[in-house]
Amino acid sequence: MASIPVLPLLLVFLLPVHANTQRNQSNSDIILLGSSLSPNANRTSWLSPSGLFAFGFFPQDDWFAIGIWLVNQSEKTITWTANRDDPPVSSNATLDLTIDGKLLLRTGKGSEKSVANVSDPATSAAMLDSGNFVLYGKQSHVIWDSFDVPTDTILGGQNLSSGNNLVSSVSISNHSGGHYTLNMQTDGNLVAYPVHNTNGAIDSYWSTATFGDVQLILTRSGHLFIYGIELGVHNLTNSSYAKKNGTTIHRATLDADGIFRLYLHHFKSDNTSSMLVEWSALQNQCEVNGFCGLNSYCSVMGRKADCYCYLGFDFINTSNKFLGCYQNFSEEDCGRSNDTVVQYHVTSLQNMSWRDSPYSVFSTTEEDCIKSCQEDCYCGAVSYMGDDCSKYKLPLRYGSIDSAKSNTAFFKGNRSIEVREVSIGSKRSPISIISVSLGSVSCLCIVLATSSFLVYRYKLDGYRKLSENLNLELA
Ligand SMILES: *[C@@H]1O[C@H](CO)[C@@H](O)[C@H](O)[C@H]1NC(C)=O
Numbered sequence: 291m292a293s294i295p296v297l298p299l300l301l302v303f304l305l306p307v308h309a310n311t312q313r314n315q316s317n318s319d320i321i322l323l324g325s326s327l328s329p330n331a332n333r334t335s336w337l338s339p340s341g342l343f344a345f346g347f348f349p350q351d352d353w354f355a356i357g358i359w360l361v362n363q364s365e366k367t368i369t370w371t372a373n374r375d376d377p378p379v380s381s382n383a384t385l386d387l388t389i390d391g392k393l394l395l396r397t398g399k400g401s402e403k404s405v406a407n408v409s410d411p412a413t414s415a416a417m418l419d420s421g422n423f424v425l426y427g428k429q430s431h432v433i434w435d436s437f438d439v440p441t442d443t444i445l446g447g448q449n450l451s452s453g454n455n456l457v458s459s460v461s462i463s464n465h466s467g468g469h470y471t472l473n474m475q476t477d478g479n480l481v482a483y484p485v486h487n488t489n490g491a492i493d494s495y496w497s498t499a500t501f502g503d504v505q506l507i508l509t510r511s512g513h514l515f516i517y518g519i520e521l522g523v524h525n526l527t528n529s530s531y532a533k534k535n536g537t538t539i540h541r542a543t544l545d546a547d548g549i550f551r552l553y554l555h556h557f558k559s560d561n562t563s564s565m566l567v568e569w570s571a572l573q574n575q576c577e578v579n580g581f582c583g584l585n586s587y588c589s590v591m592g593r594k595a596d597c598y599c600y601l602g603f604d605f606i607n608t609s610n611k612f613l614g615c616y617q618n619f620s621e622e623d624c625g626r627s628n629d630t631v632v633q634y635h636v637t638s639l640q641n642m643s644w645r646d647s648p649y650s651v652f653s654t655t656e657e658d659c660i661k662s663c664q665e666d667c668y669c670g671a672v673s674y675m676g677d678d679c680s681k682y683k684l685p686l687r688y689g690s691i692d693s694a695k696s697n698t699a700f701f702k703g704n705r706s707i708e709v710r711e712v713s714i715g716s717k718r719s720p721i722s723i724i725s726v727s728l729g730s731v732s733c734l735c736i737v738l739a740t741s742s743f744l745v746y747r748y749k750l751d752g753y754r755k756l757s758e759n760l761n762l763e764l765a
């Protein structure tokens with residue numbers, strides 16, 4: 291934010307949201323060919339007639355990106371981002387609606403890139419009050435609109451049709467494609483997944499179980515539902531929210547944390563505004579698959595969800611716990627000698643839930659369940675409940691502490707790490723285990739970190755093989 295030109299910022303502060311008379315910004319409905327924007331120039335964005343939406347350059351760290359946002363004195367809500375995975379541009383970039391009908395981003399270095407993918411030339415453009423930015427062709431018909439290519443948000447009046455998806459942003463301040471996707475599948479189901487996976491049922495963490503030829507619809511009044519001729523109306527929210535004075539704008543966003551939420555922005559008649567969450571697909575962050583990386587698990591402490599390494603694992607990057615954990619000892623000798631078995635110590639964790647599938651499930655005693663894992667080079671952990679022993683390979687995915695589960699999970703450890711005790715069957719609280727693993731993290735030395743990265747890469751390869759193995763076993 292440091293490098294936003296001071297004057298435009300001041301203007302934004304001084305001008306009320308509803309003002310239609312900003313001299314430095316275009317207010318006309320129609321944007322003519324030959325118009326341009328630049329962070330450096332007098333005009334940095336084109337406003338909608340109501341002044342509530344703007345299309346143009348917005349600051350992203352010390353750089354700029356192009357998008358659409360909900361205008362607000364202090365905090366922009368970005369509803370669409372152009373070429374979101376491209377690097378941000380410098381303040382001397384320009385956005386031109388060229389005389390020959392193209393919408394081009396020209397960077398200082400002389401390269402140019404299309405912002406709207408159209409084959410026909412545009413004759414004009416407009417930022418509409420709905421939050422839709424449109425290009426008109428001949429006879430003023432719409433040849434391109436931003437509603438057709440959503441990023442992480444749909445606005446009131448916008449649909450997400452079959453085969454399209456929303457991808458969350460990296461964070462509230464970085465609008466590049468992030469970690470989660472919400473797919474309006476062609477089978478009619480609306481499903482949330484972490485990106486980078488097979489989009490199989492195991493990976494999904496939220497879905498509507500709808501079917502047929504459908505689309506997701508958000509009305510201007512905030513009614514969010516799935517509609518299809520076969521299906522009828524499948525409500526996600528009611529539209530019976532209290533009517534409000536002033537202007538209301540609804541948006542449904544797949545947030546950076548992977549949760550799909552419906553927001554209400556309320557611009558009151560006294561020029562103040564507010565934002566509230568009207569509906570949330572999930573309440574528990576730990577239900578979002580992939581919130582914690584491989585070999586780590588999610589647990590809610592108080593109101594905050596956080597990621598923790600299993601015992602015997604350390605964070606890949608202690609300053610970004612979401613990246614997951616690596617095993618802090620090597621199992622390379624596993625299976626080479628019959629003595630190996632006795633080297634493993636076992637630790638346990640209560641109420642452990644894995645959404646991933648075990649590679650083997652059988653009935654036995656707790657003791658034999660643990661033994662079976664110790665003797666099995668592929669086994670990273672077992673979950674024991676009732677008489678059932680479920681064996682899991684590394685890397686462990688989608689783990690969370692779920693107090694509704696009454697199982698005990700056991701992990702292969704290594705005696706070389708002395709802080710760990712042998713605790714077969716002991717009831718240890720997650721907190722004590724976490725404190726131990728955090729303690730061992732602080733002992734990490736640089737050499738270990740470097741080698742661990744290699745180990746992690748190696749495990750990733752193993753992970754790819756794992757899914758193949760799984761398929762084989764299922765077959
Ligand atoms: C901004 O507008 C003023 C007045 O219209 C003009 O004199 C000035 O050259 C413009 N600045 C730029 C960078 O276009």
Ligand SMILES: *[C@@H]1O[C@H](CO)[C@@H](O)[C@H](O)[C@H]1NC(C)=O
Binds near residue numbers: 381382398399
């Ligand atoms: C664009 O800005 C960068 C720094 O922000 C500067 O180095 C470069 O010379 C500028 N290019 C032009 C064409 O002004």
Ligand SMILES: *[C@@H]1O[C@H](CO)[C@@H](O)[C@H](O)[C@H]1NC(C)=O
Binds near residue numbers: 407
């Ligand atoms: C542009 O649109 C065409 C046809 O609609 C499509 O084939 C192409 O992949 C699109 N390109 C981009 C960069 O989206």
Ligand SMILES: *[C@@H]1O[C@H](CO)[C@@H](O)[C@H](O)[C@H]1NC(C)=O
Binds near residue numbers: 447505507
């Ligand atoms: C959204 O879907 C509804 C119902 O099918 C349709 O009437 C409307 O025109 C669609 N809106 C857009 C912007 O596609």
Ligand SMILES: *[C@@H]1O[C@H](CO)[C@@H](O)[C@H](O)[C@H]1NC(C)=O
Binds near residue numbers: 350351
């Ligand atoms: C935004 O996130 C992407 C993907 O993680 C990253 O490549 C990019 O550098 C980030 N951009 C900024 C401005 O931090």
Ligand SMILES: *[C@@H]1O[C@H](CO)[C@@H](O)[C@H](O)[C@H]1NC(C)=O
Binds near residue numbers: 526527
């Ligand atoms: C809508 O409201 C009714 C009555 O308040 C409630 O029973 C129903 O569950 C709500 N539906 C949704 C999808 O929230």
Ligand SMILES: *[C@@H]1O[C@H](CO)[C@@H](O)[C@H](O)[C@H]1NC(C)=O
Binds near residue numbers: 527528
């Ligand atoms: C869905 O919500 C709308 C608006 O609140 C309501 O009129 C309708 O009865 C609901 N439909 C079902 C099946 O609950």
Ligand SMILES: *[C@@H]1O[C@H](CO)[C@@H](O)[C@H](O)[C@H]1NC(C)=O
Binds near residue numbers: 533534535
């Ligand atoms: C809306 O405004 C009218 C007149 O200003 C007032 O009587 C009414 O109570 C307001 N309604 C709400 C929900 O604030």
Ligand SMILES: *[C@@H]1O[C@H](CO)[C@@H](O)[C@H](O)[C@H]1NC(C)=O
Binds near residue numbers: 559561
């Ligand atoms: C709201 O803004 C308008 C337009 O600038 C102004 O005329 C009005 O007095 C403001 N109202 C309040 C309550 O500040």
Ligand SMILES: *[C@@H]1O[C@H](CO)[C@@H](O)[C@H](O)[C@H]1NC(C)=O
Binds near residue numbers: 362363367555564
């Ligand atoms: C405008 O920004 C303020 C301060 O960040 C925030 O409290 C308010 O909810 C925002 N209003 C809208 C309509 O988003």
Ligand SMILES: *[C@@H]1O[C@H](CO)[C@@H](O)[C@H](O)[C@H]1NC(C)=O
Binds near residue numbers: 626
């Ligand atoms: C391990 O023990 C089994 C029998 O218990 C024996 O058949 C096998 O050869 C032994 N393997 C090694 C590497 O010693």
Ligand SMILES: CC(=O)N[C@H]1CO[C@H](CO)[C@@H](O)[C@@H]1O
Binds near residue numbers: 298331
């Ligand atoms: C027409 C108009 O008001 N132009 C102003 C736009 O903003 C610049 C500074 O960025 C002023 O110098 C202009 O007077």
